[in-house]
Amino acid sequence: MAVSQSSTTPLTPFETFLNLRIERFSPQGVTLVLPAQQATLNIGGTLHGGASVSLAVIAARRALEAQLTGTADLKIQVLDQQVQFIGTTKLEPVTIDAAILKRGRELAFAEVNLRKKDCSLVSKSLVTLRYAQGNPAADREIMPPSIDVKNHLPEEWQPGPFSAPLAAKGFGSTLGQRIMHMGDGRSIVELPVQSFLLNEAEHIDNAALGALADSTGAMACWSLLKPEMSRAATTAMHLNYYTEPLAEKLYGLGEGRWQSAESLASRFQVVGEQSGAVIAEGQLLFRVVNATPNLRS
Numbered sequence: 001m002a003v004s005q006s007s008t009t010p011l012t013p014f015e016t017f018l019n020l021r022i023e024r025f026s027p028q029g030v031t032l033v034l035p036a037q038q039a040t041l042n043i044g045g046t047l048h049g050g051a052s053v054s055l056a057v058i059a060a061r062r063a064l065e066a067q068l069t070g071t072a073d074l075k076i077q078v079l080d081q082q083v084q085f086i087g088t089t090k091l092e093p094v095t096i097d098a099a100i101l102k103r104g105r106e107l108a109f110a111e112v113n114l115r116k117k118d119c120s121l122v123s124k125s126l127v128t129l130r131y132a133q134g135n136p137a138a139d140r141e142i143m144p145p146s147i148d149v150k151n152h153l154p155e156e157w158q159p160g161p162f163s164a165p166l167a168a169k170g171f172g173s174t175l176g177q178r179i180m181h182m183g184d185g186r187s188i189v190e191l192p193v194q195s196f197l198l199n200e201a202e203h204i205d206n207a208a209l210g211a212l213a214d215s216t217g218a219m220a221c222w223s224l225l226k227p228e229m230s231r232a233a234t235t236a237m238h239l240n241y242y243t244e245p246l247a248e249k250l251y252g253l254g255e256g257r258w259q260s261a262e263s264l265a266s267r268f269q270v271v272g273e274q275s276g277a278v279i280a281e282g283q284l285l286f287r288v289v290n291a292t293p294n295l296r297s
Helices: 013-017 049-067 163-168 171-175 206-222
Strands: 023-026 030-032 074-085 094-103 106-117 122-132 178-183 184-192 231-240 250-259 263-272 278-287
Touching: 013 049, 013 171, 023 049, 023 171, 030 049, 049 074, 049 094, 049 106, 049 171, 049 231, 074 263, 122 278, 163 178, 171 206, 178 206, 206 250, 206 263, 206 278, 250 278
Parallel strands: none
Antiparallel strands: 023 030, 030 094, 074 122, 074 231, 094 106, 106 122, 178 184, 184 250, 231 278, 250 263, 263 278
């Protein structure tokens, strides 16, 4: 594993895969730098919304870790994340600043700002984290809900017009995502197990869920519209994280919920293929320029 020069903690496989550099690591906050690279862009050539979500989780965890340096057997868990996508950035370095706004006995609240070279905001996140030594006591732990994934798969798969281009280019493609279904107000996106997604416990890093959530919610919104390529972007997202994914294929299950002019909304779940565990769920707000509803008779 690579080790950052600003922290004695090794970079995780996912952080290394993203080519992140830790520039500042102190109790007052951390600064990470994402280099200019094609791998984290979307097919339109701007920073992928899911990459922004993932980077915010990584930075928030690092900011809390910087305040707890020296604590043995420390476990940090992401519980909640709210993201506002304020601007866009193309092929240029991105700076990620994270600071802990408040830390209590068990919970911590972090603010994370992504900025481009001219210091203008790309996105702003508020992340809620839980921290503890060792594993939670069994009598204080309620397992996340589970579903039978097969009951949520369509009888007829409709990959939609974006499946092929998104499989060939963009951050989702870099992670191995596939758009399996995009039709009738629903979306299904698949994320296979990859070695760079796994942490030391051989579980999938929660920070990697951002791209899956973003793609699932966005495709669910697109499924409400006529299948025409148009300029579009995620404008806001809210995620609840319930547990750390096992090393299994993950599905994003999305449902388009609402449209008003160019604004659309969807909800989504991230579930394990074999376990059926609901790992995360949330809502996404999306904008499509000149959106045309897919009206059915």
